[in-house]
Amino acid sequence: MLIAVVVVLLILVAYPLALVLLKSFSTGEIFSWENYFKIFTSRLNYIALFNTLYVGVAVTFLATLIGVTIAWLVTRTDIVGKSIIRNLIVLTFITPAYIEAIAWIQLLGRSGYINNLFRNFFNMKAPLIKLYSLEGIIFIMGIHLYPLVFLATSNVLYATDPLLEDAATLSGSRGFKMLTTITLPLALPSILSAAILVFIQTISCFGVAAVIGLPAGKYLLTTRVYTALSHYDVNIACAVSVILIIFAGIALFAYRMLLRKKRYIVTTSRTQLPTPIKLGKWKIPIALILFVFLSITVLLPLASIFLSSFLKTWGIPLSLKNLSLKNYGAVLFKEAVTARAFRNSSIFAAVAATAAIFIGFISSYFSIRTRIAGRRILDFLVTLPLAIPGPVLATAMILSFINLYNTPWIIIIAYTVAFAPYAVRNVSGALQKIDPALEEIGWMSGSSWIRTIKDIIFPLIKSGVFIGWILVFLIAIREIPLSTMLYTQGTETVGTLLFSLGFETGGLEVVSTIAVIVMGITIIGYLIIEPLGKIKWGD
Amino acid sequence: MKVRLENLAKQFGKILAVNNLNLTVRKNELLAVIGPSGCGKTTLLRLIAGLEAPDRGTIYLENKILFSKEKGIFVPPYRRKVGMVFQNYTLWPHMDIFHNIAYPLKIKRAKRNTVKREVERALSLVRLNHITKRYPHEISGGEQQRVALARALVMNPEILLLDEPLSNLDAKLREEMRFEIKRIQKETKLTVIYVTHDQNEAMAIADRIAVMRDGSLIQVDTPRKIYNYPKTEFVARFIGRTNLISCQVKEIGGKKVIELDGVVIKIDGIGDIPAGKRMFSIRPEDIKLTRKGEGGVGEIKSIIYLGNIVNYKLSIGSTDLEVQTTPAEVFEVGERVYLNICHATPVDQCP
Numbered sequence: 001m002l003i004a005v006v007v008v009l010l011i012l013v014a015y016p017l018a019l020v021l022l023k024s025f026s027t028g029e030i031f032s033w034e035n036y037f038k039i040f041t042s043r044l045n046y047i048a049l050f051n052t053l054y055v056g057v058a059v060t061f062l063a064t065l066i067g068v069t070i071a072w073l074v075t076r077t078d079i080v081g082k083s084i085i086r087n088l089i090v091l092t093f094i095t096p097a098y099i100e101a102i103a104w105i106q107l108l109g110r111s112g113y114i115n116n117l118f119r120n121f122f123n124m125k126a127p128l129i130k131l132y133s134l135e136g137i138i139f140i141m142g143i144h145l146y147p148l149v150f151l152a153t154s155n156v157l158y159a160t161d162p163l164l165e166d167a168a169t170l171s172g173s174r175g176f177k178m179l180t181t182i183t184l185p186l187a188l189p190s191i192l193s194a195a196i197l198v199f200i201q202t203i204s205c206f207g208v209a210a211v212i213g214l215p216a217g218k219y220l221l222t223t224r225v226y227t228a229l230s231h232y233d234v235n236i237a238c239a240v241s242v243i244l245i246i247f248a249g250i251a252l253f254a255y256r257m258l259l260r261k262k263r264y265i266v267t268t269s270r271t272q273l274p275t276p277i278k279l280g281k282w283k284i285p286i287a288l289i290l291f292v293f294l295s296i297t298v299l300l301p302l303a304s305i306f307l308s309s310f311l312k313t314w315g316i317p318l319s320l321k322n323l324s325l326k327n328y329g330a331v332l333f334k335e336a337v338t339a340r341a342f343r344n345s346s347i348f349a350a351v352a353a354t355a356a357i358f359i360g361f362i363s364s365y366f367s368i369r370t371r372i373a374g375r376r377i378l379d380f381l382v383t384l385p386l387a388i389p390g391p392v393l394a395t396a397m398i399l400s401f402i403n404l405y406n407t408p409w410i411i412i413i414a415y416t417v418a419f420a421p422y423a424v425r426n427v428s429g430a431l432q433k434i435d436p437a438l439e440e441i442g443w444m445s446g447s448s449w450i451r452t453i454k455d456i457i458f459p460l461i462k463s464g465v466f467i468g469w470i471l472v473f474l475i476a477i478r479e480i481p482l483s484t485m486l487y488t489q490g491t492e493t494v495g496t497l498l499f500s501l502g503f504e505t506g507g508l509e510v511v512s513t514i515a516v517i518v519m520g521i522t523i524i525g526y527l528i529i530e531p532l533g534k535i536k537w538g539d
Numbered sequence: 540m541k542v543r544l545e546n547l548a549k550q551f552g553k554i555l556a557v558n559n560l561n562l563t564v565r566k567n568e569l570l571a572v573i574g575p576s577g578c579g580k581t582t583l584l585r586l587i588a589g590l591e592a593p594d595r596g597t598i599y600l601e602n603k604i605l606f607s608k609e610k611g612i613f614v615p616p617y618r619r620k621v622g623m624v625f626q627n628y629t630l631w632p633h634m635d636i637f638h639n640i641a642y643p644l645k646i647k648r649a650k651r652n653t654v655k656r657e658v659e660r661a662l663s664l665v666r667l668n669h670i671t672k673r674y675p676h677e678i679s680g681g682e683q684q685r686v687a688l689a690r691a692l693v694m695n696p697e698i699l700l701l702d703e704p705l706s707n708l709d710a711k712l713r714e715e716m717r718f719e720i721k722r723i724q725k726e727t728k729l730t731v732i733y734v735t736h737d738q739n740e741a742m743a744i745a746d747r748i749a750v751m752r753d754g755s756l757i758q759v760d761t762p763r764k765i766y767n768y769p770k771t772e773f774v775a776r777f778i779g780r781t782n783l784i785s786c787q788v789k790e791i792g793g794k795k796v797i798e799l800d801g802v803v804i805k806i807d808g809i810g811d812i813p814a815g816k817r818m819f820s821i822r823p824e825d826i827k828l829t830r831k832g833e834g835g836v837g838e839i840k841s842i843i844y845l846g847n848i849v850n851y852k853l854s855i856g857s858t859d860l861e862v863q864t865t866p867a868e869v870f871e872v873g874e875r876v877y878l879n880i881c882h883a884t885p886v887d888q889c890p
Contacts, residue, residue, distance in 0.1 A: 161627070161629060163625045163627070163629040164629050164631060166585075166588075166590050166623075166625070166629075167623070167625065167629045167631075167690070168631075168642070169590060169616050169617070170588060170590070170616050170617065170621065170622070170623050170643075170691075171617070171642050171643035171646055171690075171694070172616075172617030172643055172646040172647060172694075173617075173642070173646050174615075174617075177646065181642070182631060185631075185633045186631070186632070186633060188633070275590075275591070
């Protein structure tokens with residue numbers, strides 16, 4: 001069983017990546033460094049490299065700053081509306097970044113609502129804010145990813161033994177001093193590891209980078225891979241991919257190292273928090289600022305998407321007589337392409353989620369429960385795709401499985417490989433909580449290995465498996481880079497529609513309609529799995 | 540320094556953690572506060588430390604008011620001259636031992652030389668000198684506890700508050716640390732309030748013991764008095780093993796006797812007690828057994844022989860009694876023996 005899965009993963013993960021590496025060194029038939037040389041000499045390439053680092057670092061900084069600040073306010077002060085703040089942040093997080101980008105285009109784009117408003121009021125020619133820029137990407141990704149830092153930081157601030165802070169109080173420490181010498185240093189490993197995840201996710205991001213960056217001619221490495229490949233410049237696409245993997249790989253390695261260090265942090269099972277710091281006269285102003293921030297970053301974009309989804313055509317004013325349900329009818333029933341895309345996405349996502357869970361279970365089982373040689377290779381292979389941005393994986397898939405190119409299978413395989421790490425994290429989280437003795441008693445009762453898994457293990461990890469399946473399904477159903485680079489006529493997905501229509505001003509009302517349906521599915525899925533246990537978002 | 544608490548009260552939701560509590564801790568005294576879990580003893584310490592504010596009452600340090608609801612006084616923890624050690628050490632995992640201990644001094648912006656000198660002084664007080672560069676997770680539980688003590692002592696507090704400081708240590712280390720705490724207290728002439736749920740610990744090191752229940756103090760006395768003259772059934776049962784029996788006190792021929800299930804037992808040392816029905820605490824070792832004699836007779840039901848002592852269960856009528864004797868004379872199961880009670884304490888029944 002172990003060998004079979006390792007072989008499958010070698011074919012699906014290792015072989016494609018090896019091909020990418022090989023191609024990156026080839027020009028024609030011979031081994032050469034020429035492609036890399038081109039990257040550092042051709043302006044288009046090294047600017048993309050520089051842009052990626054700039055955006056990555058800036059987003060990480062922005063997300064960490066916002067995430068830590070709000071986490072501290074929610075866990076350590078007497079700010080009002082804590083659960084509303086938390087829920088709005090979760091809503092921000094589960095909203096796909098690309099949908100947020102579309103919303104911001106609607107608000108701040110050339111004919112966006114806000115820019116129109118200002119133009120009419122102040123008679124301005126230039127748009128208020130230049131959305132199509134690297135800073136636009138930083139803004140959208142920062143807003144989208146700070147919840148990762150918020151969740152990690154607030155979890156650790158909740159779990160830290162409150163007596164550690166009491167001891168500091170008795171030492172005469174308080175306020176800002178307490179924050180900088182005790183509270184934050186204790187949370188630092190968690191904050192840093194969340195920051196690294198933010199960095200990885202940012203340099204891997206494709207949809208936002210494309211829809212905001214490409215119209216302005218601003219390339220990141222991910223979009224560079226995409227354009228190189230669409231110009232059949234395979235070798236350059238591969239070389240850029242390798243550089244991208246190296247960045248993400250280093251970050252992932254640093255993340256793993258940090259996780260080891262985290263174990264020394266004292267946590268408590270007590271739910272008691274330290275006495276909240278009284279904000280006093282700042283209580284209302286700070287809460288107000290926070291709610292305005294959350295309204296602008298979550299509610300406003302979602303409202304824009306929602307209202308636009310009823311617009312007869314993009315560009316006409318938002319008034320009651322211009323709204324109708326016709327977009328929904330068209331998207332779901334009338335238009336063959338959109339209806340097919342929804343059907344395709346559902347099927348692809350369901351098949352991929354099932355396969356990912358299967359691989360995830362076997363990999364977690366072997367790495368947690370056994371000492372068999374090879375379990376580490378298995379774990380490594382399964383979680384490796386965390387460091388592989390979508391366009392890179394798509395390139396690898398095209399190189400390896402060109403025979404499958406005209407079939408749905410290439411997309412399903414790509415989804416499975418890309419999202420198996422999420423399945424692994426959720427299944428292994430559930431598996432770790434089970435005492436191995438339960439299983440041993442099963443064997444001693446005369447039950448076979450398979451029978452023990454079926455009768456004892458599976459019922460106990462059911463909710464972890466279910467959470468993992470739904471999570472993979474929700475991420476896959478609106479996946480963009482893999483779908484966009486791997487689809488052909490007949491295998492369109494929700495992601496390919498969102499992506500292609502996002503560039504056309506004329507398509508913004510249909511994109512909104514699709515986005516609202518995607519949001520609906522996402523929110524329902526989240527509400528189903530949220531009460532079942534801890535959801536692991538890929539960390 | 541003397542600590543005085545007046546009508547102290549603290550409520551969490553519906554639970555009265557501390558209920559109208561009055562207590563005076565004497566200068567240089569080691570007072571053990573003992574009680575079952577959830578009785579409010581930890582809350583009491585936190586109120587004295589200033590980590591929580593009481594709902595009512597006053598806290599004095601000598602004649603200085605640390606807290607008064609009525610006068611609106613709340614002296615913050617760091618001006619109270621208290622040091623505190625918590626149950627699970629709570630050393631800061633991101634600082635090495637030196638910086639853990641030096642932290643309070645650094646907050647006070649002490650000079651570098653002073654910091655070094657004071658940390659060394661505190662470390663030698665707890666007899667740990669060579670681990671300053673290590674981190675908390677790299678040293679043993681016993682060492683962590685010494686470091687926690689050193690951190691509390693480095694500020695030269697007047698009062699040392701210990702919240703179950705030894706309960707995470709194994710039995711042998713625990714005994715060693717008891718003597719260490721006692722020694723440190725004598726050396727530093729500190730006033731120590733020591734919270735524990737372990738009666739042996741309290742008996743071993745306390746000058747006085749305060750027994751707490753449901754947020755109130757039931758009895759505050761020296762260990763000997765608490766053991767020999769418990770005021771209530773609860774105290775008698777909580778400290779040491781005891782027989783709690785309800786019986787008739789009678790006077791026969793000028794001598795007090797008790798009657799239990801129709802059996803008359805000779806009893807000494809119950810003092811001046813009026814005749815009538817009463818609850819008594821009789822320690823197992825205060826019952827003497829003889830083969831020959833007079834008075835009440837009981838039957839031996841079971842024996843546990845422990846070498847230096849022998850424990851018996853015996854019954855008088857429908858009442859079971861625990862008896863502990865030396866192994867000088869060992870009785871057999873089923874044997875009928877004469878009982879002689881040499882010490883009994885009348886106790887109040889608990890509500």
